Amino acid sequence: xxxxxxxxxxxxxxxxxxxxxxxxxxxxxxxxxxxxxxxxxxxxxxxxxxxxxxxxxxxxxxxxxxxxxxxxxxxxxxxxxxxxxxxxxxxxxxxxxxxxxxxxxxxxxxxxxxx
Amino acid sequence: xxxxxxxxxxxxxxxxxxxxxxxxxxxxxxxxxxxxxxxxxxxxxxxxxxxxxxxxxxxxxxxxxxxxxxxxxxxxxxxxxxxxxxxxxxxxxxxxxxxxxxxxxxxxxxxxxx
Numbered sequence: 001x002x003x004x005x006x007x008x009x010x011x012x013x014x015x016x017x018x019x020x021x022x023x024x025x026x027x028x029x030x031x032x033x034x035x036x037x038x039x040x041x042x043x044x045x046x047x048x049x050x051x052x053x054x055x056x057x058x059x060x061x062x063x064x065x066x067x068x069x070x071x072x073x074x075x076x077x078x079x080x081x082x083x084x085x086x087x088x089x090x091x092x093x094x095x096x097x098x099x100x101x102x103x104x105x106x107x108x109x110x111x112x113x114x115x
Numbered sequence: 116x117x118x119x120x121x122x123x124x125x126x127x128x129x130x131x132x133x134x135x136x137x138x139x140x141x142x143x144x145x146x147x148x149x150x151x152x153x154x155x156x157x158x159x160x161x162x163x164x165x166x167x168x169x170x171x172x173x174x175x176x177x178x179x180x181x182x183x184x185x186x187x188x189x190x191x192x193x194x195x196x197x198x199x200x201x202x203x204x205x206x207x208x209x210x211x212x213x214x215x216x217x218x219x220x221x222x223x224x225x226x227x228x229x
Binding site: 032034041044045046049051090094096097100101102103104105106108 | 117171173205217
């Protein structure tokens with residue numbers, strides 16, 4: 001079975017400061033990793049994903065994440081946040097379940113950017 | 116706009132009732148997924164359909180059922196509703212090509228059971 005732990009339920013940060021949202025996963029097989037963002041009253045949208053290849057993945061809105069297999073982590077980073085980055089962020093892990101790829105989501109991290 | 120539509124946006128009903136949530140996937144997507152999002156359980160996968168057939172099942176209660184129609188829209192039926200079924204229900208779609216794809220989420224249906 002696979003699982004995802006997002007270590008922080010809430011991360012407050014000031015505008016233009018860097019931020020890191022932490023995600024650790026557990027799986028006994030090869031994994032594919034995703035970060036999604038949910039703005040208030042909206043559905044989730046993809047920020048970035050790791051399927052294979054380079055462990056540093058760049059996404060939309062200046063976000064990036066690094067896949068670390070030895071530490072089973074996929075932390076999300078942004079060097080300088082904006083007020084508009086205030087949202088809920090979800091890490092997800094998926095594995096091959098007989099040809100079906102169903103993500104398991106973490107509980108989410110609420111990023112709150114203060115002016 | 117993800118291209119995935121869900122109706123209704125909000126639904127208020129009473130315990131014991133039955134409701135139907137509707138989802139239209141992005142044009143060309145064959146897979147539809149249903150999720151339940153609540154404060155205590157987080158985002159939970161319920162069920163996946165691919166081109167009209169059930170493909171994968173998650174933590175879906177027996178009181179819940181879903182189907183995908185020939186035009187690829189999907190409906191999630193929730194019956195004998197309980198207070199604990201109050202949640203945000205998301206539909207997502209993907210191409211369904213058999214590899215880990217991006218899922219495109221609809222705006223959700225907020226269900227309140229009184």
